Each structure stands twice: as structure tokens, then as C-alpha cells.
Amino acid sequence: MSLPRESTAAVLVAYNKPLEMQSLPVPELEPRGILVKVEASTMCGTDVHIWRGSYADTGMSKLPLVLGHEIVGRVVALGRDRKVDALNRPLAEGDRVAWSYAWCGQCYWCTTAKQPTQCENARMYGWGPADKSPYLTGGYSEYAYIMPECSVVKAPAHVDAAVLASATCAFRTVFHGYEKIGKIETTDTVVIQGSGPVGLYALAYAIKSGACRTIMIGAPAARLDIAKRWGAEIVLDVLNTDPSERKQQILDATDGRGADLVVECSGVNPAFVEGMNLIRRGGRYLVLGASDPRPAEIHPTYFNLRQLTVAGTMSGDISHYYRALSFLEAHENEFSFGDLLSSRYRLDEVDAALAGMEGMTEIKPVILPSLPTS
Ligand SMILES: [Zn+2]
Ligand SMILES: [Zn+2]
Structure with a gap:
């Protein structure tokens, strides 16, 4: 099986500046890593804050970076030790998946407090850096890399991918809070x-x-x-x-x-x-x-x-992702979830999406990396 070597991505190289379209390397697939083709990403208000440099002083955001942490993708390649999702369901190429952040599973917060969202070694999507392996840790990219520590769930096959993407930050946070x-x-x-x-x-x-x-x-x-x-x-x-x-x-x-x-x-x-x-x-x-x-x-x-x-509470663990995705599937006929989404953008239009989100002319812009760029 030959994997793609590069991924087109919208890269934030300087705060408050337009994003740059770049080709980033596809990392080598680790035994529990997964390469996915991004089906849809949705924008979170946090993306605007990161772009504005609000977290630059804290060291949380690391330039250059690929924004986007609400992502749904299709499996392109599975590492040899990644055979099932978090519910023990078999995983295969082509499956639609969502995934949690990478928590270490070793620290006090992961093992004893059982609050992995507080993990001291967390690696989150959309915060960079994109110049170090595994490079593809943001949603505004053709491909994304699921790190070995991430938990993965299969996502409902017939719900709009953009609606599902929106659940992977906003709605999973809600599930965690109510719990x-x-x-x-x-x-x-x-x-x-x-x-x-x-x-x-x-x-x-x-x-x-x-x-x-x-x-x-x-x-x-x-x-x-x-x-x-x-x-x-x-x-x-x-x-x-x-x-x-x-x-x-x-x-x-x-x-x-x-x-x-x-x-x-x-x-x-x-x-x-x-x-x-x-x-x-x-x-x-x-x-x-x-x-x-x-x-x-x-x-x-x-x-x-x-x-x-x-x-x-903040963020959520894989149980919250799973429950949020399941809710969307179970109740899509009762709630017009698509009303939360606004315009759909190509990868080279992320700047316009950021401006719309900041100006509140957009509720939640959708980025579709598969749309051909100009
Ligand atoms: Zn978010
Ligand atoms: Zn930890």
C-alpha cells in the first residue's frame, strides 16, 4: 500500500496574517497511528483566538500550525496495531471516524483523577506545531494524522460529515458538562x-x-x-x-x-x-x-x-465524542442540526471563514478540504 507523501494544508505562519497554502509531509505511520483523509472540519471560536495570537504568550499555540480541531475523516491507512475503535468495533480503510486528543495515559490526571482532559502531556489538534512530526495535527488540511494515544470512534455513516464534525468540540463538551x-x-x-x-x-x-x-x-x-x-x-x-x-x-x-x-x-x-x-x-x-x-x-x-x-468542565473524553455523535444520529429528524452550520469553504478560503466567525456573520463555517482550490 502506498501512502500519500504530502498533504495540502492551510498553515498559520504568523498571527493575524493570512494563512499560507503549504504541502506538509505525511508522517510515517506508527503502529497505533492512523492516516485519515479529512472529510469535513468545522470552525470553533477558539480557532479565531489562536489566529489572533491570544494564546501565544502561554506557549499553548506553536507556530507554524494547522488550525482546526473539529474534524471527521475517512481512514486511509491503519497502523498495524490499530484494529478496533474505542468500542471494540473493527476498523477498516474507508471508515468514517472521529478521535479524541492525545492524552498520555500515564500521568496523575489520566490514571488516578480519571480526568484526561487535564492531562499534563496532552497533545491537542489545531495548536501546532506543523513543522515537527507528525505535522498533520489540524483539520484545515487534506489529510490528518491520528496519534497513537488518541482514542477513535467510528462516526455515523449517513449523517452529514459537517454536522458530525461540529459535535467533536462543541457537543462533546456539552456531554462532558452534563455528566x-x-x-x-x-x-x-x-x-x-x-x-x-x-x-x-x-x-x-x-x-x-x-x-x-x-x-x-x-x-x-x-x-x-x-x-x-x-x-x-x-x-x-x-x-x-x-x-x-x-x-x-x-x-x-x-x-x-x-x-x-x-x-x-x-x-x-x-x-x-x-x-x-x-x-x-x-x-x-x-x-x-x-x-x-x-x-x-x-x-x-x-x-x-x-x-x-x-x-x-472543558473538552471531553472519547465517551463524550461517542455519545455526542450517537445523539446526532438518533435525533437528526427532531432537530435541524444543519442550521448550526453556515457557509462551506475550500482550504484556500479559511481566511474568509475566520473573518466571518469573528464578525459573527457565521455561526459555524465548514471547511471542506476535498473541494478543489483555485
Ligand atoms: Zn473548540
Ligand atoms: Zn496524562
Whole structure:
């Protein structure tokens, strides 16, 4: 079997600059490595932050790099020791797969805390560097390399690859979060803050988990329309309501108690304090989106006097990928998941996709590396 030697990729060589189309080497296939042809990648807000250099000082992003960590691909070649996926299902060339980040499986976080998303040796997709083997660690590339430590799951064959790709960051994060915060009761009112992909996926999960009422806070109107169509009972537009109006609406809907569970998916700082004020006594707060570096002011007695439970998670392990992909397959006729996706771009158009994502004219751009470039 002869493998391709090179992969065309959109490479970030300098922050805030247009990406460069380059040919990167295809690495030698390790015994548990997998080479995949990228079927679809979707853009995450984090890609824009990486492109802007927001993580350059922390050393997390390493230039040059191939962006993109929401990826679905088809197996081109399997290393000799990689025979099954994480559910022990046989893997073969041509299978559509998704995969977790590479966690070492050796450190305290992997073995004892059983929180591999905190792994001290994690290697993540979309962060670089693309000038060192295995080079192909980003989705905006013709081929991607699945590292030996990555767990892999087969992805549903007949769901749109771009929809599946969007689950591999946004939705798996939602599954991880709900697992940590615990069961949704059939009497629960769940408030979701943020109507981006994470928030909309969190809404779909809450609805299918049997929440008696879901309320979405967000903007712009087109995203709130999706929430309504999916089954949110109340949608509150942050562009034409203020926090006190929103709180009153939620109190009115809950006999004056407040929400049983609030899920923060907005990422912006003021949402945290607002969310804390929307929870009933003894209620729960799940923080998924917070990425704003500004601190929030909150009085610690609020936690004990009101007996609140607050939890946060990031990313997800392979179980969350599997469950997110399975949810999409099971419920694709109930929720128009494709509405989360916006324009489709070629590899040489990633700059336009980044600009659209940053300018919020796009919910989630799709990159299709198989489309011929000009
Ligand atoms: Zn992401
Ligand atoms: Zn580890």
C-alpha cells in the first residue's frame, strides 16, 4: 500500500496574517497511528483566538500550525496495531471516524483523577506545531494524522460529515458538562446562556433529557429562532432586554423560585454573575463557555447560604465524542442540526471563514478540504 507523501494544508505562519497554502509531509505511520483523509472540519471560536495570537504568550499555540480541531475523516491507512475503535468495533480503510486528543495515559490526571482532559502531556489538534512530526495535527488540511494515544470512534455513516464534525468540540463538551453536573429532572427548568453552537447543543440535550421547560438567553435573533424551533419555551434576546427583565421573566416562569439548572455557554464575563442570579436556592450552575479573561465579582456567601452547586468542565473524553455523535444520529429528524452550520469553504478560503466567525456573520463555517482550490 502506498501512502500519500504530502498533504495540502492551510498553515498559520504568523498571527493575524493570512494563512499560507503549504504541502506538509505525511508522517510515517506508527503502529497505533492512523492516516485519515479529512472529510469535513468545522470552525470553533477558539480557532479565531489562536489566529489572533491570544494564546501565544502561554506557549499553548506553536507556530507554524494547522488550525482546526473539529474534524471527521475517512481512514486511509491503519497502523498495524490499530484494529478496533474505542468500542471494540473493527476498523477498516474507508471508515468514517472521529478521535479524541492525545492524552498520555500515564500521568496523575489520566490514571488516578480519571480526568484526561487535564492531562499534563496532552497533545491537542489545531495548536501546532506543523513543522515537527507528525505535522498533520489540524483539520484545515487534506489529510490528518491520528496519534497513537488518541482514542477513535467510528462516526455515523449517513449523517452529514459537517454536522458530525461540529459535535467533536462543541457537543462533546456539552456531554462532558452534563455528566459532571448530574441528572436533569423532569420537573426542571433549565436556562441556557448563549445561543452559539454550544448553547444550542446544550438546549437539545436538555430537551431530550426531559427538562419540563427550557429557556434560552442569547442573540442574534436568527439563533434564537433556531432555539424556538427546537423547543425552547422562552427565548430572551440580550440585545433588547436587560438582566433585571430577564431575571423577572425567569422568576415569573418558575413560581418566583428561579431556574433549577443554569448552563453558561456564552463565554462572556457578565453572563456569569447574571447566571448566578437566575438559579433557585439549592440549584445548579454548569459553566461551559467562560473564556473571558476579566474577573467576575461575586460574594462567596452566595454559595453556602443558597446551597448552590457549581461545576465546570472543558473538552471531553472519547465517551463524550461517542455519545455526542450517537445523539446526532438518533435525533437528526427532531432537530435541524444543519442550521448550526453556515457557509462551506475550500482550504484556500479559511481566511474568509475566520473573518466571518469573528464578525459573527457565521455561526459555524465548514471547511471542506476535498473541494478543489483555485
Ligand atoms: Zn473548540
Ligand atoms: Zn496524562
